[in-house]
Amino acid sequence: MTDRSSPTDHPLLEATDVTVRFGGLVALDRVALTVPPATIVGLIGPNGAGKSTLFGVLSGLIRPRAGTVRIDGNDVTRASPQARARLGVARTFQRLELFGELTVRQQLVVAYRAKRRRTLFDLARTLPLDLLGLGNRPAPGEDATVDGALELLGLTSVASVSASAIGLGTGRLVEVARALASQPRVLLLDEPSSGLDARETDELAEVLARLRAEAGVALVLVEHNVGMVLGLADDVTVLDFGEVIARGPAAAIRADAAVQAAYLGTST
Amino acid sequence: MTTYFVAGIVVGSVYAIATLGLVLTYTTSRIFNFAHGAIAFFVAVTFYQATVNWGWNAHLAGVLTIFMFSPLLGLFLWAVLFRRLTESPSSVRLVSTIGLSVALPALAPILYPHIDAVLQPSMLWSPAHEYTIFGVHVDSNQVAVVVAAALIAVLLTVLMRATPYGLSVRAAVDSQTMAGASGVNTSFVTAVSWMIGTTLAGAAGVLLGALRGFTILQFTFLLLGSFAAMVVARMHSLTLAFAGSMAIGLLQELSASQQFQHFLEHFASATNPIILGIRPSIPFIVMLVFLLVYNGLQEERFAIDTRSTAEPVREVVVTRDQPWWRRLLPIAVCLVGVLVAPEFLNGLWLAIVASGLALATAFLSYVVVTGDGGMISLCQITFAGIAAALAAQFATNHNVPVLLAILLGALIVVPIGMLAALPSLRLGSLYLALATLAFSQLVQNTYFQTSRISNFGQGVAVPRPGGLAGDRAFYYLLVVLFVLVALLVRNLERSTTGLNLAAMRSSETATATLGINIVWSKFVAFGLSAFIAGIGGGLYASYAGAANMNQFDALLGAVWLAVVVTWGIRSITGALLAGLSFTIIPQLVTDHLSGRWLNLPTLFFGLGAIALARDPRGILHGATTRRYERRMRRARRTAEPAERVGEPAGAA
Numbered sequence: 001m002t003d004r005s006s007p008t009d010h011p012l013l014e015a016t017d018v019t020v021r022f023g024g025l026v027a028l029d030r031v032a033l034t035v036p037p038a039t040i041v042g043l044i045g046p047n048g049a050g051k052s053t054l055f056g057v058l059s060g061l062i063r064p065r066a067g068t069v070r071i072d073g074n075d076v077t078r079a080s081p082q083a084r085a086r087l088g089v090a091r092t093f094q095r096l097e098l099f100g101e102l103t104v105r106q107q108l109v110v111a112y113r114a115k116r117r118r119t120l121f122d123l124a125r126t127l128p129l130d131l132l133g134l135g136n137r138p139a140p141g142e143d144a145t146v147d148g149a150l151e152l153l154g155l156t157s158v159a160s161v162s163a164s165a166i167g168l169g170t171g172r173l174v175e176v177a178r179a180l181a182s183q184p185r186v187l188l189l190d191e192p193s194s195g196l197d198a199r200e201t202d203e204l205a206e207v208l209a210r211l212r213a214e215a216g217v218a219l220v221l222v223e224h225n226v227g228m229v230l231g232l233a234d235d236v237t238v239l240d241f242g243e244v245i246a247r248g249p250a251a252a253i254r255a256d257a258a259v260q261a262a263y264l265g266t267s268t
Numbered sequence: 269m270t271t272y273f274v275a276g277i278v279v280g281s282v283y284a285i286a287t288l289g290l291v292l293t294y295t296t297s298r299i300f301n302f303a304h305g306a307i308a309f310f311v312a313v314t315f316y317q318a319t320v321n322w323g324w325n326a327h328l329a330g331v332l333t334i335f336m337f338s339p340l341l342g343l344f345l346w347a348v349l350f351r352r353l354t355e356s357p358s359s360v361r362l363v364s365t366i367g368l369s370v371a372l373p374a375l376a377p378i379l380y381p382h383i384d385a386v387l388q389p390s391m392l393w394s395p396a397h398e399y400t401i402f403g404v405h406v407d408s409n410q411v412a413v414v415v416a417a418a419l420i421a422v423l424l425t426v427l428m429r430a431t432p433y434g435l436s437v438r439a440a441v442d443s444q445t446m447a448g449a450s451g452v453n454t455s456f457v458t459a460v461s462w463m464i465g466t467t468l469a470g471a472a473g474v475l476l477g478a479l480r481g482f483t484i485l486q487f488t489f490l491l492l493g494s495f496a497a498m499v500v501a502r503m504h505s506l507t508l509a510f511a512g513s514m515a516i517g518l519l520q521e522l523s524a525s526q527q528f529q530h531f532l533e534h535f536a537s538a539t540n541p542i543i544l545g546i547r548p549s550i551p552f553i554v555m556l557v558f559l560l561v562y563n564g565l566q567e568e569r570f571a572i573d574t575r576s577t578a579e580p581v582r583e584v585v586v587t588r589d590q591p592w593w594r595r596l597l598p599i600a601v602c603l604v605g606v607l608v609a610p611e612f613l614n615g616l617w618l619a620i621v622a623s624g625l626a627l628a629t630a631f632l633s634y635v636v637v638t639g640d641g642g643m644i645s646l647c648q649i650t651f652a653g654i655a656a657a658l659a660a661q662f663a664t665n666h667n668v669p670v671l672l673a674i675l676l677g678a679l680i681v682v683p684i685g686m687l688a689a690l691p692s693l694r695l696g697s698l699y700l701a702l703a704t705l706a707f708s709q710l711v712q713n714t715y716f717q718t719s720r721i722s723n724f725g726q727g728v729a730v731p732r733p734g735g736l737a738g739d740r741a742f743y744y745l746l747v748v749l750f751v752l753v754a755l756l757v758r759n760l761e762r763s764t765t766g767l768n769l770a771a772m773r774s775s776e777t778a779t780a781t782l783g784i785n786i787v788w789s790k791f792v793a794f795g796l797s798a799f800i801a802g803i804g805g806g807l808y809a810s811y812a813g814a815a816n817m818n819q820f821d822a823l824l825g826a827v828w829l830a831v832v833v834t835w836g837i838r839s840i841t842g843a844l845l846a847g848l849s850f851t852i853i854p855q856l857v858t859d860h861l862s863g864r865w866l867n868l869p870t871l872f873f874g875l876g877a878i879a880l881a882r883d884p885r886g887i888l889h890g891a892t893t894r895r896y897e898r899r900m901r902r903a904r905r906t907a908e909p910a911e912r913v914g915e916p917a918g919a920a
Contacts, residue, residue, distance in 0.1 A: 135763025
């Protein structure tokens with residue numbers, strides 16, 4: 001999509017020493033995560049391990065008590081979700097956040113056009129056109145990107161269906177397509193396979209692998225489907241009770257005793 | 269000075285009683301009750317009716333209205349309304365209680381037809397016993413109020429912190445489902461809290477009436493004072509609610525003291541409306557200061573309320589199945605009706621319909637700000653009023669052509685509106701609704717009262733446009749202008765800005781993570797709505813011949829919102845029908861019913877808003893949906909089961 005080359009040697013997205021507390025509960029305790037360009041990073045852990053909270057921190061929805069988030073080496077810990085989106089971060093949600101009043105295709109159109117309206121000046125400039133009825137013309141390159149993303153995720157047939165009328169599994173794919181339409185450099189996927197059947201999950205895994213290979217998008221994958229993560233990811237981080245208990249290549253994680261303990265409950 | 273200090277403590281105590289009730293109901297059900305003041309008023313009027321018209325003993329009537337009537341009213345309102353709102357989107361919760369705040373005061377004169385327009389204060393102890401405590405003269409009524417407030421504050425704190433009930437409340441606030449699963453009867457918890465909350469509103473109402481008289485103005489002060497205290501308390505702190513109420517009561521009374529008035533005379537004469545407006549403006553100023561403070565503090569605003577601001581609309585499916593002519597049918601029928609109407613209407617009725625058209629133009633502003641933007645604004649009427657006043661100044665005092673004057677007035681309102689929305693826009697729809705309410709009261713009590721604007725209560729003349737001065741010609745001009753503004757609104761809805769607003773209504777979180785600036789988009793919608801309200805207000809004044817600010821009374825603003833919600837907040841046809849019914853129905857009532865029923869239309873609009881808050885397309889859509897569902901059922905019975913696209917995504 002746009003320019004992918006990282007200006008420096010910094011990782012694309014990096015979190016260090018991130019700590020989040022909700023009241024007395026420590027949701028994340030000095031958690032670190034590094035996402036180099038064009039890699040797939042898996043994030044696994046039992047329920048309540050803090051995976052979604054970490055996504056909140058990375059995408060700017062939750063401000064950590066301590067720690068930093070960097071994009072291309074620049075500190076964005078205090079930057080808004082909007083600012084991070086402009087720097088190339090996109091995400092999906094575990095609990096679907098679709099725009100129920102729009103069609104599937106319109107979700108992607110909103111996402112594509114978002115970057116073209118950055119400042120209050122942009123808004124003021126486009127408002128007269130909007131009011132005169134000229135404000136719904138496709139932006140340059142919009143149709144290609146949007147229809148491409150729809151096709152990639154097999155959503156072309158439901159493009160004009162209202163998002164409030166599609167199923168949970170399709171909804172997950174729409175969220176992925178919407179995130180893609182914003183032309184991200186790093187895509188945070190919160191349980192994209194939940195609600196999908198085995199065949200759909202395989203297809204999604206294939207799409208994700210292609211995204212990394214062809215478009216150079218970096219992916220962070222939170223999943224319950226550990227098999228899918230271990231199959232796809234270059235690097236896996238395991239969280240349990242807000243702490244990183246293991247990190248490394250998929251093969252190493254598969255054999256890790258602490259991971260097995262967290263998942264299977266075997267005492268060590 | 270001490271007299272004013274005592275008065276301030278007493279008024280502050282009454283505010284505190286009301287505010288504590290608001291805190292309790294808000295913490296248990298997350299519903300901010302805009303009708304709290306209306307409930308207080310309703311109970312107070314019932315008390316007045318019992319003592320003055322039925323001749324009951326004042327103490328007995330007080331005890332019965334506060335401790336029997338109020339809790340029963342609370343239980344009733346909980347059962348029919350509040351119970352259903354807990355899981356609703358924020359806009360539905362707000363609009364429903366605003367509808368209630370419109371309906372209840374309108375119900376009072378229908379139930380109690382013999383109550384005079386001006387009600388005298390009626391004392392609890394009359395004549396009151398006089399005491400001197402530490403050299404300060406107080407009477408028994410004042411002591412009773414202060415003691416009652418202190419006692420209630422202590423009891424509520426104990427109830428919330430140290431009883432099983434308080435524990436259940438805190439559990440229910442965290443999660444209704446989890447609390448229910450662990451054996452807490454959440455219905456019982458919320459029902460009791462609404463009974464207590466209504467009792468406190470009733471107590472505040474009766475006490476305020478006893479001290480200050482049963483005028484609607486006093487109850488507006490009570491309402492604004494306790495709303496401002498709620499902002500200070502950030503909706504949940506009993507201590508801050510109490511302290512804030514006291515501070516606002518004290519500030520209001522001290523601002524009326526001779527010393528302060530004397531001090532002000534250095535700057536302006538005592539009859540200067542700006543000076544007179546200080547007292548009613550104090551709640552707004554307090555609210556503003558604390559909103560700005562909290563705006564700085566707010567860090568995780570997305571964690572506050574992740575529920576969507578508007579109900580997901582199912583209507584998309586309905587309209588998709590309709591041919592284009594069927595979709596345009598309602599607005600086409602309305603427009604043809606409006607166009608041929610002058611052939612059948614006499615002078616009075618033509619004027620009624622024409623004013624309705626001007627109002628309909630102003631009502632289109634609700635389609636933008638609430639329907640599209642998902643924001644509840646209670647100051648659209650004030651924008652209309654300011655623009656009308658400005659248009660009058662330009663046209664009459666500066667000889668600007670009237671249509672240009674109206675346009676200028678509407679344009680000037682845009683930055684004013686944006687400034688009014690600025691402190692609260694980030695904090696969500698509840699704070700915006702409160703800030704806009706306070707803003708409209710502020711303007712009403714200062715700017716609208718200046719002699720240059722009010723012109724001895726008549727308003728400054730606004731001529732009709734030259735060449736179109738005839739009733740009929742101006743009527744057609746109004747039709748054309750309504751259509752033009754409606755086209756602007758429709759274009760906006762179909763534009764990228766409109767798409768962004770629609771996205772925001774479903775999920776602000778997802779919109780933000782796509783890089784869309786929510787605050788700016790809302791800001792644009794708010795500014796545009798101020799402009800549209802301004803155009804409507806200017807036209808309304810121009811048809812009437814003068815910009816009379818009584819037509820733009822802040823309290824009427826809630827009725828405006830209620831009538832638009834009834835007909836459909838997201839529909840241009842709805843705005844048109846709302847404008848027409850707002851002038852036609854009261855005229856029908858005046859013509860055919862006795863004076864007792866004058867408030868009947870207002871009652872209808874209030875009830876309509878309550879009933880239809882859930883459906884952004886109002887009555888119109890309700891009828892369409894029912895017909896559609898009937899047709900679908902018939903189709904299913906006769907043919908193969910309709911192909912389904914999938915299960916609703918909302919079930920996730």
